[in-house]
Amino acid sequence: MSPRGELQNERMRAEAVEKITAAALSVFAEYGYAGATMKRIAERAGLSYGLVYHYFPSKADVFRSLVDFALESTIAGMQMILNQPGTAWERLERWSEVLIPNALAGASSRYFLIMLQAMTQARTVPGLLEHINERTAVYFQALAPVIREAQQAGDAVDGDPEVLATAFLSFLQGLALFVFHREELAKSVTPEMLMSVLRKR
Amino acid sequence: MSPRGELQNERMRAEAVEKITAAALSVFAEYGYAGATMKRIAERAGLSYGLVYHYFPSKADVFRSLVDFALESTIAGMQMILNQPGTAWERLERWSEVLIPNALAGASSRYFLIMLQAMTQARTVPGLLEHINERTAVYFQALAPVIREAQQAGDAVDGDPEVLATAFLSFLQGLALFVFHREELAKSVTPEMLMSVLRKR
DNA sequence: GTCTATACACTGATAGAC
DNA sequence: GTCTATCAGTGTATAGAC
Numbered sequence: 001m002s003p004r005g006e007l008q009n010e011r012m013r014a015e016a017v018e019k020i021t022a023a024a025l026s027v028f029a030e031y032g033y034a035g036a037t038m039k040r041i042a043e044r045a046g047l048s049y050g051l052v053y054h055y056f057p058s059k060a061d062v063f064r065s066l067v068d069f070a071l072e073s074t075i076a077g078m079q080m081i082l083n084q085p086g087t088a089w090e091r092l093e094r095w096s097e098v099l100i101p102n103a104l105a106g107a108s109s110r111y112f113l114i115m116l117q118a119m120t121q122a123r124t125v126p127g128l129l130e131h132i133n134e135r136t137a138v139y140f141q142a143l144a145p146v147i148r149e150a151q152q153a154g155d156a157v158d159g160d161p162e163v164l165a166t167a168f169l170s171f172l173q174g175l176a177l178f179v180f181h182r183e184e185l186a187k188s189v190t191p192e193m194l195m196s197v198l199r200k201r
Numbered sequence: 202m203s204p205r206g207e208l209q210n211e212r213m214r215a216e217a218v219e220k221i222t223a224a225a226l227s228v229f230a231e232y233g234y235a236g237a238t239m240k241r242i243a244e245r246a247g248l249s250y251g252l253v254y255h256y257f258p259s260k261a262d263v264f265r266s267l268v269d270f271a272l273e274s275t276i277a278g279m280q281m282i283l284n285q286p287g288t289a290w291e292r293l294e295r296w297s298e299v300l301i302p303n304a305l306a307g308a309s310s311r312y313f314l315i316m317l318q319a320m321t322q323a324r325t326v327p328g329l330l331e332h333i334n335e336r337t338a339v340y341f342q343a344l345a346p347v348i349r350e351a352q353q354a355g356d357a358v359d360g361d362p363e364v365l366a367t368a369f370l371s372f373l374q375g376l377a378l379f380v381f382h383r384e385e386l387a388k389s390v391t392p393e394m395l396m397s398v399l400r401k402r
Numbered sequence: 403g404t405c406t407a408t409a410c411a412c413t414g415a416t417a418g419a420c
Numbered sequence: 421g422t423c424t425a426t427c428a429g430t431g432t433a434t435a436g437a438c
Binding site for chain 2: 136
């Protein structure tokens with residue numbers, strides 16, 4: 001029997017981590033941080049209990065990695081869209097059109113749930129709250145100037161751009177929550193409704 | 202020593218239940234259902250561990266009583282305001298003006314957090330999810346006709362009234378979430394912003 | 403790299419004294 | 421009515437075999 005190549009090992013590891021991450025995503029979204037168990041994550045991943053600890057030092061670290069991915073990928077997506085050409089209002093509209101399906105359907109909707117779980121009950125995870133506050137600040141830093149630009153163009157309603165950004169993001173997170181309980185209704189909410197928070201009357 | 206009167210006993214019980222409820226409200230809001238412990242609730246109430254179980258059969262029951270109070274009191278408040286005289290739009294505005302401060306400040310803001318916790322991670326509490334879905338249906342049943350009336354009067358935007366109600370309530374719940382992380386910003390959100398979701402353009 | 407078995411701490415709930 | 425002590429169950433994390 002020839003020894004496994006380093007490349008093959010790397011692939012096995014990547015696959016295991018992938019399985020654990022996917023399972024953890026669904027378990028945390030469903031049960032919350034405290035309610036989720038490592039046993040359940042291992043089962044849903046189809047791996048043994050011990051192996052999860054081979055790849056992640058602790059339950060908190062599994063959760064942190066999910067939160068980080070959720071934060072970084074949405075931030076990257078936002079910045080990409082907001083930096084494209086077009087008027088400020090058009091760029092905000094384009095972002096909404098991406099955001100709404102993401103928050104309400106598909107795999108990425110789970111990440112919105114994870115963020116919700118993290119924000120509501122991750123006080124027990126050391127440093128997580130600070131990290132979230134730090135990274136979500138980026139949303140405001142990126143959004144506020146665009147909103148201000150839209151105000152100057154006469155498209156967006158008057159008011160503190162950061163407050164408007166807060167309203168916008170709150171609305172979005174709230175929608176992700178309602179998908180669980182009123183799925184059909186929540187999925188009928190349109191990007192236009194989200195934009196109505198910012199639109200000049 | 203004269204025996205305690207029945208009246209005095211009743212008062213002691215009411216006081217203990219009050220203390221437990223207040224403590225549980227803050228602990229559940231802070232840690233979530235699974236993360237909260239009966240020990241912590243007893244400590245925060247300033248009572249012994251055993252006494253909590255003397256008044257509540259289980260942790261789930263403590264939580265359920267909070268969720269129930271949150272649901273029933275907001276439903277009662279909503280129905281009272283929506284049944285007052287005035288145009289449909291005026292009544293919706295009046296409700297928003299009550300809702301925003303409630304969701305964002307004071308003791309009742311905690312109840313919004315409890316509802317959030319219940320909706321995100323109360324799968325483990327038997328029957329709770331069904332109960333929530335049942336009772337929140339009342340919101341839609343009460344809101345939809347008023348929104349439809351406002352549409353006919355030309356004040357509210359077109360679209361399925363239930364979907365609009367979903368957007369409205371999602372926004373509100375999302376705001377309650379952001380109070381924890383961006384308190385000053387969230388508190389600057391106005392009833393007018395909430396109403397913009399429904400307003401005809 | 404993957405697994406099973408186990409140590410150790412914590413939590414929900416109960417029993418029984420005062 | 422209020423308390424302390426305790427039981428049974430569960431959960432995180434680790435050890436060590438293959």
